[in-house]
Amino acid sequence: MKNFFLLALLLAGSLSVSAQTKFMTRTGTVNFVAEGPVKDDVKATNNQAACVLDGATGEVMFQIAIKSFVFKKALMQEHFNENYMESHKFPKAVLKGKVMDFAKIDLTKDGKYNVEIAGEMEMHGVKKQVREKGMLEVKGGKVILHSDFKVALADYSIAIPKIVEDKIAKEADVSLHMELAATAAK
Amino acid sequence: MKKNTKILLLFIVIGGLVGGSIGLYLWFKPVPGIESLETQLTVPANDLFLAYEADENAANEKYLNKVVEVTGLVREVKTNEAGFPVVVLETDDMMFGVICEFESKNPLPRDVQVGALITIKGLCNGKLLDVVLNRCLFIN
Structure with missing residues (x-):
């Protein structure tokens, strides 16, 4: 029994140490533009992305609700959800990975770093290894992650019908912006 | 002719x-404003969260893409990076709850304060860390 308490105490202790080093947001921004040769405002914004960064290991996770993407045109939003992303079947996109060379980053003082995030992205039911460049900024105790990258729709089995082929780009330009605050997350 | x-x-x-x-x-x-959409389901914030915790697929069947009216205590009020008000409603979970992004950038009514019991109408987009509602409107 004594040992059990000791173990519990140790566990609680180690948890609280790592707990202090998590950074999190639930209001991250994701924009994308997938404009084809014929311009038609194929773009949307999502202000509800979640992101958790483990300040000890550099492990990072992004979660995005597909239905949180807001378009200007109702019909476009409907097609995006129903035909392309099938968000009723695949309601979220998840990226789980690691900030490479994380040991070089000092989270205790302000600074900017070019980083690479490598990991697995799951979207539209397809899992794919990804490696994207981005910027990590430490500013006033916050960690700001920013990345612009391209997503080839075909990589995630997102089929664009012939009739709208010249309106939708084969690669979407995605822009992520996460302002992560230190938290006592689990 | x-x-x-x-x-x-x-x-x-x-x-x-x-x-x-x-x-x-x-x-x-x-995209039509939320006020023009009929409420499809009414649920306490904690029940909505618990439904997702218990079985995400089943909860999605029931709530995903539905116009829901959620009632709960306000845990947190803030403005997101894009300038829209955001309210997190209490659940039994220590960390996570029901997060609601408002449709309009207009300031929220004064009643929306930490600890107040409020009802919000919005579209349920599933669960990330929290259950996520967007295009929300303050009901009372």
Whole structure:
């Protein structure tokens, strides 16, 4: 029994140490533009992305609700959800990975770093290894992650019908912006 | 030209105009405001969260893409990076709850304060860390 308490105490202790080093947001921004040769405002914004960064290991996770993407045109939003992303079947996109060379980053003082995030992205039911460049900024105790990258729709089995082929780009330009605050997350 | 042909042509032209206008109207129609959408489900914030914790797929079947009215205590009020008000409603979970992004950038009514019991209408987009609602409207 004594040992059990000791173990519990140790566990609680180690948890609280790592707990202090998590950074999190639930209001991250994701924009994308997938404009084809014929311009038609194929773009949307999502202000509800979640992101958790483990300040000890550099492990990072992004979660995005597909239905949180807001378009200007109702019909476009409907097609995006129903035909392309099938968000009723695949309601979220998840990226789980690691900030490479994380040991070089000092989270205790302000600074900017070019980083690479490598990991697995799951979207539209397809899992794919990804490696994207981005910027990590430490500013006033916050960690700001920013990345612009391209997503080839075909990589995630997102089929664009012939009739709208010249309106939708084969690669979407995605822009992520996460302002992560230190938290006592689990 | 025969009279019949003329009438036929006229019908085709009118039909084309009407069809075209409907097409254009549909194409350019903006995303409708939440106030114009009928509430489909009413649920306490904690029950909504628990439903997702218990079985995410089943909860999605029931709530995903539905207009829901959620009632709960306000845990947190903030403005997101894009300038929209955001409210997190309490659940039994220590960390996570029901997060609601408002449709309009207008300031929230004064009643929306930490600890207040409020009802919010919005679209349920599933669960990330929290259950996520967007395009929300303050009901009372």
